[in-house]
Amino acid sequence: MSIILKLKSIYMCFFSWILYPTKKHDRLHQYKVHVLIATTFFTGILMWGYALTAYNYIDHISIKYTGFAYAVVHLYTLLCYKITGSLEKSIYVMLIPGGLFQSHFSILSGGFLNPILMWIAILPVIAGVLTGRKHTLIWIALIFTTAVTICVLDLGFGYFQTDYLNHSGLLITQALTVFGMIILHSGLTVILLKIRDISEEQFRKKAISKQNLLRILAHDVSTPLTLIQNNTLFLEKLLRKNQIDDIDKKKFENKVVSTNKYSQKICNVIKAVRTMEAFESGKKEIHLEEISLKECIDGSIDMLGPFLTKKRITIHTELKDIKILGIKTIVEHQILSNIISNSIKFSQEDSEIQIYSEIDETHVSVFIKDQGIGIPKTILNRLFDPLVMISRQGTNGESGTGFGMPIAKRCIDLLDGDISVVSKSQKSSPNDHGTCFKITFKLPEDNSIDKAS
Numbered sequence: 001m002s003i004i005l006k007l008k009s010i011y012m013c014f015f016s017w018i019l020y021p022t023k024k025h026d027r028l029h030q031y032k033v034h035v036l037i038a039t040t041f042f043t044g045i046l047m048w049g050y051a052l053t054a055y056n057y058i059d060h061i062s063i064k065y066t067g068f069a070y071a072v073v074h075l076y077t078l079l080c081y082k083i084t085g086s087l088e089k090s091i092y093v094m095l096i097p098g099g100l101f102q103s104h105f106s107i108l109s110g111g112f113l114n115p116i117l118m119w120i121a122i123l124p125v126i127a128g129v130l131t132g133r134k135h136t137l138i139w140i141a142l143i144f145t146t147a148v149t150i151c152v153l154d155l156g157f158g159y160f161q162t163d164y165l166n167h168s169g170l171l172i173t174q175a176l177t178v179f180g181m182i183i184l185h186s187g188l189t190v191i192l193l194k195i196r197d198i199s200e201e202q203f204r205k206k207a208i209s210k211q212n213l214l215r216i217l218a219h220d221v222s223t224p225l226t227l228i229q230n231n232t233l234f235l236e237k238l239l240r241k242n243q244i245d246d247i248d249k250k251k252f253e254n255k256v257v258s259t260n261k262y263s264q265k266i267c268n269v270i271k272a273v274r275t276m277e278a279f280e281s282g283k284k285e286i287h288l289e290e291i292s293l294k295e296c297i298d299g300s301i302d303m304l305g306p307f308l309t310k311k312r313i314t315i316h317t318e319l320k321d322i323k324i325l326g327i328k329t330i331v332e333h334q335i336l337s338n339i340i341s342n343s344i345k346f347s348q349e350d351s352e353i354q355i356y357s358e359i360d361e362t363h364v365s366v367f368i369k370d371q372g373i374g375i376p377k378t379i380l381n382r383l384f385d386p387l388v389m390i391s392r393q394g395t396n397g398e399s400g401t402g403f404g405m406p407i408a409k410r411c412i413d414l415l416d417g418d419i420s421v422v423s424k425s426q427k428s429s430p431n432d433h434g435t436c437f438k439i440t441f442k443l444p445e446d447n448s449i450d451k452a453s
Contacts, residue, residue, distance in 0.1 A: 018033070018078060018081065020085030022085065023085065027201075028195070028198050031195065031198055032087055032129075035130060035191050036077070036081060036090060038187070040077045040078055040094060042187070043074070043098060043184070044074055046180050049172075049176050050067060052067075053172050054105060056169065057168060058105075058108055058164045058166070062104070063105065067104075070097040071097070073093070073097040074093070076093050077093045077094040078090070080093045087131055090130075091131055095127060095139065099146070102120055103120060103146055107150060107154070108163075108165070109164060109165035109173070110163050111159070112147075112150050112151045112155055115174075116173065117150065118177070119177065119181075122181070123143055129191055286327070288327065289327065289328075291324060291326050292321060293321075293323070293357070294319050294322070296328060296331045296332040297355060300336040300340050301340065304340055310396075311344065311350075311351075311396060313349070314353070315352070315354075316353070316355070317355045317356070318355070318356040319355065319357050320359070322359065323444055324364055324442065324444075325415070325416075325441065325443065325444055326417075331415070331441075334411040335412055336366075338405070339405075339408055340353070340368060342404055343372060343437075344370075345395070346374075346375075346392075346394055346435070347373075347395060348371070349396070351370070352371060353369065353371075354370075355367065361443075363442055363443060364441055365439065365440045365441075367436055369434065369435070369437075372395070372433070372434055372435055374423045374424050374427075374428075374434060376425050380421065383405045383421065384408075384419070385406065412439065416442055419437065419438065419440070420438045421435060421438070423435040
């Protein structure tokens with residue numbers, strides 16, 4: 001077992017070295033690179049087996065040494081991928097010498113009637129597994145043209161009639177052909193099925209990702225947009241008076257300032273959506289920055305201030321001004337605001353929400369605890385599932401979309417954090433109900449906070 005683990009470790013080191021850096025987030029591409037390595041290894045064994053057979057058993061100078069040349073060129077397949085990151089270019093480095101060698105071998109050992117010529121039929125299959133339709137069609141055209149040319153020259157004009165393969169090499173050649181075909185065709189069939197499964201899974205994930213991005217826009221933009229609309233109505237009302245006294249002037253200025261602030265928050269949400277879309281589509285890597293946890297929480301509370309005032313809910317915070325790794329707009333809007341607004345929505349009027357933190361060596365955990373109606377177990381188990389839309393009315397009849405919690409969970413995953421929730425529903429615990437969310441963020445490596453302070 002230790003030998004197997006050692007070999008696996010060596011292989012994964014080689015795979016990590018050869019995998020093109022920009023493709024490390026693409027699971028399907030990673031799998032195809034595994035297939036490229038395996039196919040290169042197995043077809044390489046066949047190439048060298050035929051090269052040795054040609055050297056020892058074919059009495060023709062043109063292939064005695066060129067068989068090894070074909071096999072050597074074939075070895076550059078993985079190096080080509082390492083340099084270019086292109087599976088298409090690598091496939092041509094693999095298949096061209098293979099196709100030439102098998103054609104060369106067949107015309108010197110029976111021509112069109114030699115079953116070895118059947119090897120070229122597998123080349124489009126390999127191209128199709130590792131590339132796409134375009135290159136598959138190219139290889140179909142190439143091998144069809146090759147087969148027709150050999151057929152016409154052999155059966156029509158009498159070329160390739162001489163069989164230079166010694167009888168003693170026939171058994172080796174036949175064994176390489178039969179068992180090689182069985183193994184390669186069987187392996188490629190299994191690989192195709194696996195690629196189909198991975199493709200379907202990736203398609204599902206992309207669909208969920210697009211849904212999440214749309215949900216973020218629909219969900220997170222609605223709050224600041226509502227506040228902007230309310231401010232606009234207030235400003236219009238003042239303007240209709242034709243004259244503005246000092247009190248109204250102050251209100252006017254405050255509304256202008258808050259409208260500008262909420263407009264900026266919408267811009268920040270859109271920016272965060274673009275960042276997430278670029279990361280999930282593999283266009284760029286996500287870069288976590290050192291941001292103030294307290295600033296993010298204060299920003300969320302500030303934006304939700306009108307809703308707290310409306311329900312006369314008080315928020316008590318016990319937080320250290322600590323830096324975490326994240327992206328400010330995502331932490332503030334998609335994570336904290338979603339969870340705090342959820343607590344407000346399901347809390348009774350004149351209640352309290354507590355926000356406090358706990359810190360260890362590498363992470364900080366934020367707890368958001370309310371005295372609300374709680375979450376039933378049937379909902380709690382599916383709270384973060386993006387495919388299950390759960391929407392309940394709040395304690396004052398507030399409507400919801402059901403997008404908030406799946407959005408928060410997805411964003412926390414992007415930041416390499418964690419979220420969990422404990423809840424007691426009002427029905428099951430009449431005297432001790434409420435919900436507590438625990439959100440965990442990573443600390444910077446050089447964080448030097450004094451935990452005793």
